Amino acid sequence: MNILLLGYGKMGKLIGELGEQRGHQIAAKISIDNTQDLDSLDPKSIDVAIDFSQPESAISNIKWGLERGIPVISGTTGWLDRWDEIVTSVEENDGTFFYASNFSIGVNVLFKVNQYLAKLMNEVSDYSVTVEEIHHTAKLDAPSGTAITIAEGIIENMGNLDSWILKGDTPALENQLPIISKRIDPAPGTHIISYQSKVDDLVLSHTAHSREGFVKGAILVAEWITDKKGVLSMNDFLSF
Numbered sequence: 512m513n514i515l516l517l518g519y520g521k522m523g524k525l526i527g528e529l530g531e532q533r534g535h536q537i538a539a540k541i542s543i544d545n546t547q548d549l550d551s552l553d554p555k556s557i558d559v560a561i562d563f564s565q566p567e568s569a570i571s572n573i574k575w576g577l578e579r580g581i582p583v584i585s586g587t588t589g590w591l592d593r594w595d596e597i598v599t600s601v602e603e604n605d606g607t608f609f610y611a612s613n614f615s616i617g618v619n620v621l622f623k624v625n626q627y628l629a630k631l632m633n634e635v636s637d638y639s640v641t642v643e644e645i646h647h648t649a650k651l652d653a654p655s656g657t658a659i660t661i662a663e664g665i666i667e668n669m670g671n672l673d674s675w676i677l678k679g680d681t682p683a684l685e686n687q688l689p690i691i692s693k694r695i696d697p698a699p700g701t702h703i704i705s706y707q708s709k710v711d712d713l714v715l716s717h718t719a720h721s722r723e724g725f726v727k728g729a730i731l732v733a734e735w736i737t738d739k740k741g742v743l744s745m746n747d748f749l750s751f
C-alpha cells in the first residue's frame with residue numbers, strides 16, 4: 512500500500528517505520544513545514560492517508576484527503592467540536608473516514624468494560640466517579656481524547672451525570688464528571704477510572720508502555736479500510 516503520512520511527529524515517524532517493515536511504501540511525510548508538498552502529489556497513487564497531526568491542522572488534512580477520494584484515518588485529538596464538518600465532507604465526497612481517539616486494542620476493550628461498569632454502578636448509590644489521564648508534557652490538548660471517550664461512556668450510562676469537566680479551579684457540580692489531567696514525562700498514556708465510596712474504591716485502568724499499541728492499531732486499520740465506505744470507528748474494525 513502507498514501511505515500518505517499527514518503529520519510526521521512522534522506518531523507519524525513510528526507509523527512510517529512499522530508501515531515500511533510491513534512492506535508498505537510511504538508516499539510523503541507531511542509536517543507543518545512542508546504542507547505545500549501536498550500539491551505535487553498524485554492522489555491516485557495514494558491508497559490511504561493517516562493523520563496524526565495537531566488539533567488545528569487535522570480538519571484541513573482530513574478534508575484534503577476526502578476531497579481527492581483518498582480514505583483517511585485520523586488519530587489526532589482535540590478537534591471533535593468540528594466533527595459535523597467532517598461527516599458532511601464524507602457524505603459530499605462519498606468518502607471513507609476512520610476516527611479513533613485511541614488505536615490501542617487494550618484501550619478499546621477498556622472502553623467496553625467502562626460502559627458496562629458504569630451501567631452496573633448506576634444501579635448502586637454512594638459512589639462518586641472520576642477519570643484521570645496522565646500523558647507526556649508535549650501533549651497539546653487536555654483532557655485527552657481517550658479520557659473524553661471514557662467520560663462519554665460513563666455519562667451515557669449513569670443517570671445522575673450529564674457532562675464532564677476538566678478538574679481545575681472550578682469545582683465539579685453534582686451532575687458533572689471530573690476529569691483530572693496530569694502531564695508527566697515520559698508517560699505515553701495512562702487512563703484511570705475510579706469509583707470511590709466511604710467503604711471502598713473500585714478502579715479500572717490502562718497504561719500504555721510505549722506508543723507501539725497505537726501505531727500497530729493504526730496500521731492494521733489502514734490495511735483493513737481500503738474497500739470500505741463511510742464514517743467508521745474501532746467498533747466496526749473490531750466488530751464489537
Ligand SMILES: NC(=O)C1=CN([C@@H]2O[C@H](COP(=O)(O)OP(=O)(O)OC[C@H]3O[C@@H](n4cnc5c(N)ncnc54)[C@H](OP(=O)(O)O)[C@@H]3O)[C@@H](O)[C@H]2O)C=CC1
Nearest residue numbers: 518519520521522542543564568586587588612613614725
Ligand atoms: N488516537 C491515538 O491512538 C493517538 C492519538 N494521538 C494524537 O495524535 C496527535 C499527534 O501526536 P504526536 O505524534 O504525539 O504529536 P507530535 O507533536 O509529535 O506530532 C504532530 C505532527 O503534526 C505536524 N503538523 C502540524 N501542523 C501540521 C499540518 N498543517 N499538516 C501536517 N502536519 C502538521 C507537526 O509538524 P512539526 O513537526 O513541523 O511541528 C508534527 O510533526 C495528537 O493529537 C495526539 O493526541 C497520539 C497518540 C495515539
Ligand SMILES: O=C(O)C1=N[C@H](C(=O)O)C[C@H](O)C1
Nearest residue numbers: 588612613650655656657700
Ligand atoms: O497525545 C498522546 O500522546 C495521546 N493521545 C491520545 C489521546 O488524547 O487520548 C491517545 C493516547 O492516549 C496518546
